[in-house]
Amino acid sequence: MVTSQLVSKSDRDRIMSDIGEAIEWLSGFGADPSGGVTRLLYSKEWLSAQKALAQHMEASGLHVCFDDCGNLYGRLEGEGISAGTLLTGSHVDTVKSGGKYDGAYGILAGIIALKYLRDNYGAPKVSLEVVSLCEEEGSRFPLTYWGSGNITGKYSLERVPDIRDRDGVELEQAMLSAGFGKGTYRSPRRHDVLGFIELHIEQGSLLERESRSIGIVNHIVGQRRYTVKVSGTANHAGTTPMDVRKDALAGACAMIQKLEEAARLEGGQFVATTGLLNVSPNLPNVIAGEVAFTVDVRDANADTLERFCREFHRCFKEIADSRELHLQIQEWMNEPPVPMHAPFNETLRNICEEYNYSYRFMNSGAGHDSQLFQAVCPTALAFVPNKDGVSHSPLEFSDPGSLADGIVTLIEWLYFYGYKGGELA
Amino acid sequence: MVTSQLVSKSDRDRIMSDIGEAIEWLSGFGADPSGGVTRLLYSKEWLSAQKALAQHMEASGLHVCFDDCGNLYGRLEGEGISAGTLLTGSHVDTVKSGGKYDGAYGILAGIIALKYLRDNYGAPKVSLEVVSLCEEEGSRFPLTYWGSGNITGKYSLERVPDIRDRDGVELEQAMLSAGFGKGTYRSPRRHDVLGFIELHIEQGSLLERESRSIGIVNHIVGQRRYTVKVSGTANHAGTTPMDVRKDALAGACAMIQKLEEAARLEGGQFVATTGLLNVSPNLPNVIAGEVAFTVDVRDANADTLERFCREFHRCFKEIADSRELHLQIQEWMNEPPVPMHAPFNETLRNICEEYNYSYRFMNSGAGHDSQLFQAVCPTALAFVPNKDGVSHSPLEFSDPGSLADGIVTLIEWLYFYGYKGGELA
Numbered sequence: 001m002v003t004s005q006l007v008s009k010s011d012r013d014r015i016m017s018d019i020g021e022a023i024e025w026l027s028g029f030g031a032d033p034s035g036g037v038t039r040l041l042y043s044k045e046w047l048s049a050q051k052a053l054a055q056h057m058e059a060s061g062l063h064v065c066f067d068d069c070g071n072l073y074g075r076l077e078g079e080g081i082s083a084g085t086l087l088t089g090s091h092v093d094t095v096k097s098g099g100k101y102d103g104a105y106g107i108l109a110g111i112i113a114l115k116y117l118r119d120n121y122g123a124p125k126v127s128l129e130v131v132s133l134c135e136e137e138g139s140r141f142p143l144t145y146w147g148s149g150n151i152t153g154k155y156s157l158e159r160v161p162d163i164r165d166r167d168g169v170e171l172e173q174a175m176l177s178a179g180f181g182k183g184t185y186r187s188p189r190r191h192d193v194l195g196f197i198e199l200h201i202e203q204g205s206l207l208e209r210e211s212r213s214i215g216i217v218n219h220i221v222g223q224r225r226y227t228v229k230v231s232g233t234a235n236h237a238g239t240t241p242m243d244v245r246k247d248a249l250a251g252a253c254a255m256i257q258k259l260e261e262a263a264r265l266e267g268g269q270f271v272a273t274t275g276l277l278n279v280s281p282n283l284p285n286v287i288a289g290e291v292a293f294t295v296d297v298r299d300a301n302a303d304t305l306e307r308f309c310r311e312f313h314r315c316f317k318e319i320a321d322s323r324e325l326h327l328q329i330q331e332w333m334n335e336p337p338v339p340m341h342a343p344f345n346e347t348l349r350n351i352c353e354e355y356n357y358s359y360r361f362m363n364s365g366a367g368h369d370s371q372l373f374q375a376v377c378p379t380a381l382a383f384v385p386n387k388d389g390v391s392h393s394p395l396e397f398s399d400p401g402s403l404a405d406g407i408v409t410l411i412e413w414l415y416f417y418g419y420k421g422g423e424l425a
Numbered sequence: 426m427v428t429s430q431l432v433s434k435s436d437r438d439r440i441m442s443d444i445g446e447a448i449e450w451l452s453g454f455g456a457d458p459s460g461g462v463t464r465l466l467y468s469k470e471w472l473s474a475q476k477a478l479a480q481h482m483e484a485s486g487l488h489v490c491f492d493d494c495g496n497l498y499g500r501l502e503g504e505g506i507s508a509g510t511l512l513t514g515s516h517v518d519t520v521k522s523g524g525k526y527d528g529a530y531g532i533l534a535g536i537i538a539l540k541y542l543r544d545n546y547g548a549p550k551v552s553l554e555v556v557s558l559c560e561e562e563g564s565r566f567p568l569t570y571w572g573s574g575n576i577t578g579k580y581s582l583e584r585v586p587d588i589r590d591r592d593g594v595e596l597e598q599a600m601l602s603a604g605f606g607k608g609t610y611r612s613p614r615r616h617d618v619l620g621f622i623e624l625h626i627e628q629g630s631l632l633e634r635e636s637r638s639i640g641i642v643n644h645i646v647g648q649r650r651y652t653v654k655v656s657g658t659a660n661h662a663g664t665t666p667m668d669v670r671k672d673a674l675a676g677a678c679a680m681i682q683k684l685e686e687a688a689r690l691e692g693g694q695f696v697a698t699t700g701l702l703n704v705s706p707n708l709p710n711v712i713a714g715e716v717a718f719t720v721d722v723r724d725a726n727a728d729t730l731e732r733f734c735r736e737f738h739r740c741f742k743e744i745a746d747s748r749e750l751h752l753q754i755q756e757w758m759n760e761p762p763v764p765m766h767a768p769f770n771e772t773l774r775n776i777c778e779e780y781n782y783s784y785r786f787m788n789s790g791a792g793h794d795s796q797l798f799q800a801v802c803p804t805a806l807a808f809v810p811n812k813d814g815v816s817h818s819p820l821e822f823s824d825p826g827s828l829a830d831g832i833v834t835l836i837e838w839l840y841f842y843g844y845k846g847g848e849l850a
Contacts, residue, residue, distance in 0.1 A: 204665060235815075239631075260667070276704065
C-alpha cells in the first residue's frame with residue numbers, strides 16, 4: 001500500500017514548471033512553422049532530439065546509453081540484488097506536424113521522476129531506467145513500434161524489414177546514416193526488464209469531459225482493419241436510369257451508414273470508423289465504378305470484436321448482393337486486446353486515492369509501446385487529460401497541472417516498486 | 426407528310442456498308458493501343474481527322490470550307506430563292522480514349538446522306554450542309570461546345586476564353602498552332618441556318634432495352650451541378666467515442682443515401698448522381714474532418730428540377746444539423762431543359778412510321794451540340810441505339826443496321842425540308 005505523500009505541494013509546483021519548460025524545449029527539435037513538431041525516425045531532427053535528450057539525462061544524474069537501433073536510456077543504478085530493471089518512458093518520434101506532448105511527455109516525465117527520486121532518496125533497490133524509444137508512430141516507414149519492438153524481440157537488427165520511406169530510402173540505410181545498426185552500441189534486445197510503465201496523454205476527451213486527472217488503462221483495445229472494395233459499373237450520369245445503375249459509391253455509402261449505426265448500438269468505448277475512401281473514376285458526371293474504403297474496428301473485448309466483424313461482413317454482403325455489386329473485404333490488421341498488469345494498476349489507484357486525484361479505469365483506444373512490453377513483462381499505462389482530445393496536431397495541449405499530477409503519480413509508483421520493495425510479480 | 430420510301434432495301438444495304446467502313450476509317454485518326462480514339466481539340470490527331478474529312482466531303486461532291494475556329498462544312502448548294510441553309514452534323518473531337526461513334530456518327534451520316542441526295546436528286550431547293558464541329562466534349566480545355574458555341578454566338582473569337590489545358594497551353598495558342606484563329610478562314614458566326622438536325626448514338630440503353638431503332642428527343646434535360654462540402658472534426662479513430670464524433674464522411678454518406686432514395690422516387694428519366702467524393706485527411710485511423718462531393722441532377726422538367734434541388738438542400742441541412750456538421754452547397758451549373766422543335770420531331774415520327782422503324786420519344790440525359798443550335802434555330806436530335814449504353818469508352822458500339830436506319834431517316838428528313846418544300850417554321 002502507498003500510505004503517505006512523498007511529493008509536497010511545493011515540489012509539485014516545481015515539477016509543474018519543470019515539465020512545462022521541458023516540453024517547450026524538446027519541441028524545438030523538429031519544430032515547424034505551423035507550430036507542429038516533426039521528428040521522423042532517423043531524420044536530422046530526430047537525431048538532434050535524441051542527442052539533446054542524452055545530454056539532458058546525463059545532466060539529471062543518469063547513466064546514459066544508446067542501443068544499436070537508436071533507443072536512448074538513462075539509468076539510475078540499483079543497490080539491491082536484482083539484476084533486473086524497472087523501465088519507464090515513451091517514444092521520441094512524432095507524426096508529421098504532430099504535437100509537443102505525444103510521446104515526449106512520457107520521456108520527460110520519466111527523466112524528472114528519476115531525478116526527483118535520486119535527489120531525494122539516492123540509489124534505489126531496483127535499478128530504474130527511463131527510455132526514449134526511437135519509433136512508435138510509423139510515420140516515415142510503414143511499420144510501427146520499431147523501438148519497443150527491438151527491445152522486446154518483435155523486431156531484430158539481424159532481420160531489418162526491407163521497407164522504404166516515400167523518398168525510396170531503405171530503413172536500414174536510414175538507420176546506418178543516423179549512426180545506428182553498425183554494432184557501435186549494445187544490442188537492443190533486453191531480458192532484464194522487470195516491469196514497464198508508460199505515461200502518455202490520453203489523445204481522447206474522456207478524462208477531460210469527466211474532469212479526471214489520471215486514466216488507468218485496463219486494456220489497450222484490439223484493432224481490426226479492413227479494406228473493402230465495392231465494384232459496380234462506371235456509367236453516364238445523365239443517360240443511365242436510376243433503376244439499372246450499379247453505383248459503387250451509393251452502395252459504399254449504404255455500407256458505411258450501417259457500420260456507424262451498428263457501432264453506436266454497441267455502446268461503451270466500442271468504435272468503428274471509415275476514415276479513408278477513394279472513388280474511381282471520381283468524376284462529377286460518371287457513376288462510380290469502384291470504391292475502396294477502410295474499416296477500423298476497436299474494442300477491449302475480443303469476443304465483441306469477433307462478433308461485430310462477422311456481422312458487418314454479412315451486412316455488407318447483403319447490401320452488395322441487393323445492388324448487384326461485387327464485394328471484396330481484405331483484413332490487414334488483427335491485433336487482439338492487450339491487458340495491462342492488474343497489480344500495477346492497483347498501485348496506481350492507491351496513489352490517486354492518497355493524493356485525492358480524480359481517476360478512472362478505462363481502455364486505450366490507441367496503440368502504445370506498452371502493448372509491446374506487455375508481451376514480455378508486467379506493464380502499466382497511465383493517461384493524463386489533453387485538451388479537446390486533439391492529438392497528432394499542432395493544437396495538441398495538456399495543462400502543466402495535469403502533466404505534474406501524472407509525474408507525481410509516476411514518482412510514487414517508481415518509489416513503491418523501486419525503493420519500497422513493492423512486489424514485481 | 427412523308428408519303429413514300431425514297432431509300433430502297435438495296436440502297437440501305439449499301440449505306441450500311443458505307444457507314445461501317447467510314448466509322449472504321451475515321452477512328453484511325455487518333456486511334457490508341459487500347460482500341461479507343463483520342464482526338465482532343467486542335468491536337469495533331471484532331472487536325473489530321475478534320476483534313477481527311479475535308480477531302481472525304483470533297484470526294485462526296487460537296488463544297489468544302491473551314492471556319493476560323495476549325496469547324497468544317499461540306500455544302501450542297503440549293504437552287505431555291507432562300508439564302509438560308511439546313512444544317513446537319515455533330516462533333517469530331519472525342520474524350521480521352523473514347524469510342525468510334527460518339528460525334529463521328531453524326532458527321533459521317535450527314536456526308537453519306539448529302540451524297541445520296543445529290544447523286545439521286547441533284548441540287549436541293551434549300552442549301553444543305555454537313556458540319557464537323559470542332560469541339561463538344563471539353564476534354565482538353567475546361568469548356569464545352571466550342572464549335573457550336575462559335576457558330577451560334579455563345580462564344581466569339583474576339584473573346585477567346587483565357588483557359589489552359591493540363592500542360593499549360595492556352596486555348597488561343599492551341600488554336601493558332603492548328604492554323605485557326607488567324608482570320609485565314611471565314612468567321613464562325615452564322616445567321617443563315619434555317620434548321621439543324623443531329624444524329625447521335627444514344628449513350629444510354631433505353632432504345633436497346635426496348636428494341637427500338639430511333640429515339641426522337643423531346644427535351645435535352647436540364648442539368649444542375651453542385652459541390653457539397655461537409656465539415657466536421659478530424660479526430661482519432663481509436664479514442665473518440667461514437668457519440669461525440671463529428672464525422673464528415675458518415676454525414677456525407679447519409680446525404681448521398683437520401684439523394685439516391687429521393688431520385689428513385691421521382692421515377693421516369695429523373696437522375697441524381699454523386700460521382701466524385703474526396704475525403705480529408707483520408708487516413709484509415711483518422712475520423713474524416715472534411716468531405717467534398719458533387720451532386721449532378723438532371724430532368725426534362727424545370728419545375729421538377731427546382732423542387733428536387735430545394736428539397737435535397739433542406740434534407741442535407743437537416744442531416745448536417747443533427748450531426749453538428751458544417752454544410753456548404755455551391756451550385757456551379759444550372760442549365761435549363763432544352764426543348765427540340767416539335768414539327769421537326771413530327772416529321773421524324775412520320776418517317777419512322779413509313780419505314781416501320783420502332784421509335785420512341787425520349788429525353789436526352791446528356792448534353793449535345795443541338796442545345797446550342799436550339800437557341801438560334803429550330804433543332805432536332807435523333808438517337809440510334811448503342812450496345813449496353815456504353816459510351817466514352819473503347820467498348821462503344823452500334824451495329825451497322827441501326828446506323829443505317831438512322832441515316833435513312835436523316836435522308837428522308839433532309840429530302841422533306843430540302844427538296845419537297847417542307848415548312849421550316
